Amino acid sequence: MESLIAALALAVVGYIAGSVKxxxxxxxxIVERLGQYRRSLKPGLNFVIPVFDTVLVETTREQILDVDPQQTITRDNVPLTVDAVMFWKILDVPKAYYGVEDLESALTNLVVTALRGEIGQMDLRETVSGRNKINQSLLHQLDEATESWGVKVMRVEVQELAPSKTMLESLELERAAESKRKATMSETESTVESIQRISRALHGQPNSQAVLQYLIAQKYVDANLKLSESDNSKIIFMDPKALTETIGELISADQTELGNNGNGTNL
Incomplete structure (x- = not known):
């Protein structure tokens, strides 16, 4: 009799211990009874039916999903490597558990798809200056898409937007070419301005032609000296007479203009 009572007491204790969660x-x-969803359990002390009830526990804390770098293409066909991170949390555990097979994998695929779609609608300049715009657009899209899964997307941050190595080299060459073009234009404008000053200074002088020939000869010698100092120097034959005639025409034209305007200057 005593052994029976002891057995019953142990059974009751075991039942109580097994029913406490x-x-x-x-x-x-989440409580599943014989494979079917029954109810949810909140933080604290809960009671279930041992053997018949199975309890599955999910976190409702904010989680981080770090998406691996992805290859994307902008609207102007520039390849970019994009790296993003998403902060999310489960608001409805039953929806998150039963609504999708693999929640984290589904979220990753959703982020990658949205990221590629967003970058594909922008050109390179927009992606570089519009990172906040990308973040906000992704947040809106992902939060809306995950609502049916009981998930709340808190924020999305694009960590890196990097063109390929080939594209970076191409951009660098383009910048160098643009700088060289501007320098050449500036030098040309400076040369023209110098010739115009000489023209004004020589206007009306009896020895203007001789002075002009001297200045051109000096420039000619200086140019050849600089050319000879170059590692890949080449011999170039120039006709000083032709240069003199060309610049002489420019000076004559400038002098005519000065004469018409009545602004000639005599030394």
């Missing part, structure tokens, strides 16, 4: 703060439990 404590859920920690930041988690939520």
């Amino acid at each position: 404590i859920i920690n703060e930041g988690n939520e439990g």
